Amino acid sequence: MKAAVITSSDQPPRYSDFPDPTPNGPGEILVEVLAVGLHHLTRGRASATHYSSTRGLPLVVGVDGVGRDADGKLRYFAQSPGQIGTMADKTVIKLDHSIELSSESDPVAIAGAMNPAMASWLALRCRVPFERGQKVLVLGATGSSGSMAVQIARHLGASQVIAVGRDEQRLGKLLALGATEIMTLSDAQHGAGAVACEVDCVLDFLWGDSSLRVMETVLKQRADRSRPLTWIHVGSMAGEVAAIPGAFLRSANLHIVGSGHGSVSGRDILTELPALAKEITRGTFRIDVKAVPLRNVEQVWCEASRSGERIVITPQQPAIDATEN
Structure with missing residues (x-):
């Protein structure tokens, strides 16, 4: 599969081939990734400067995302430290680290706003x-x-x-x-x-x-x-x-x-996320997002965000120039 891969913590990720992930237990499933936000947490874990960073390289970047499971359901998921990242064509998620989204949800909006x-x-x-x-x-x-x-x-x-x-x-x-x-x-x-x-x-x-x-x-x-x-x-x-x-x-x-991962339990986070996702889907909150194909991840990783836009990586979107409007 294609993925955004880090081989050095002081270098941006590259659009590269990476072995397809496989579920290892009954609580894990494979999902097709639709949208992944480029968050400060994502950058922090990739550069090994965040307190939850893991040191193993190479690694796929991305800490959360929206994907489609084998039953066709949309899911928002978050990865724990040590799990495979989310900026890839596919990833393996833990069911108890995900929530099902309504069919009306916009994957790009959810991926950009949830974190x-x-x-x-x-x-x-x-x-x-x-x-x-x-x-x-x-x-x-x-x-x-x-x-x-x-x-x-x-x-x-x-x-x-x-x-x-x-x-x-x-x-x-x-x-x-x-x-x-x-x-x-x-x-x-x-x-x-x-x-x-x-x-x-x-x-x-x-x-x-x-x-x-x-x-x-x-x-x-x-x-x-x-x-x-x-x-x-x-x-x-x-x-x-x-x-x-x-x-x-x-x-x-x-x-x-x-307030962050650790001070709020995983159970409490999962309890709160459906209500938050519902409000995002309703359009209660405004956030400016820009969808960028996975192929262009290295370029947008190195660019400063203009006008407060939140970058969302879309693995399934055809590759285009990330600077196009």
């Missing part, structure tokens, strides 16, 4: 006792996951959603997606916008020193420091380490938690 949407959906549904009417700050709101977080927070009942990011042009677009207020990262770090200091929950896709400075500002300007503030670490776009002073924890009712 970035899952981050905030699981954080607010599984990691904190989030309630309707609470106020949410999304830190790093201009990326795909951050944009989805703005929409999901509003969908789940947030009364206010403050979107913070570096790209002012992309920030402006978030007002149409549910953000009640927008501000640049610099403004948030220097205390502009008092409403940001009175939120109940922070969805943090940045971490590192950038988040630390925002956290310090929020805590210092908070009117009532005994009022609970839950800070959810969901991404590390600005750094893996945040040196949080102990005084932050002593001087405020601050709860810091993480």
Whole structure:
């Protein structure tokens, strides 16, 4: 079969031949792959920089996808570390790591949206006792996951959603997606916008020193420091380490938690995914996707995404120039 194959962690995957995978147990099935999102997690595992990376090479990249099983059913599936990747004509999945999709589902939309949407959906549904009417700050709101977080927070009942990011042009677009207020990262770090200091929950896709400075500002300007503030670490776009002073924890009712594979059980993830997939199929959330044939994976892997598009690899699509509109 054809697949996107990594032979060195510091090189992009190549469109290459790879042995056909075969199921090894009663809980595994072979699926025809229809669409696979090119996510930050995909890049992280391929470069061996993500905490869930495995070191064995060569490997097929791709951490999730949409495929068709032998019965003709559409399935969304996610692969555990060590399983064969998903950017290929075929892959083997575990049934208990997949959900059946409705026949109306668009494989490209599901593949593009599920991973970035899952981050905030699981954080607010599984990691904190989030309630309707609470106020949410999304830190790093201009990326795909951050944009989805703005929409999901509003969908789940947030009364206010403050979107913070570096790209002012992309920030402006978030007002149409549910953000009640927008501000640049610099403004948030220097205390502009008092409403940001009175939120109940922070969805943090940045971490590192950038988040630390925002956290310090929020805590210092908070009117009532005994009022609970839950800070959810969901991404590390600005750094893996945040040196949080102990005084932050002593001087405020601050709860810091993480959300990701491991902190949310596989059972809880599978319980939540059907509802999320249903909302994506309904068109509840907006995400800009660009379908690219598997043959062009090396080219798009090396290109920076333009205008916030989410790249979706389509193994069954005829090969064309990935730059065509």
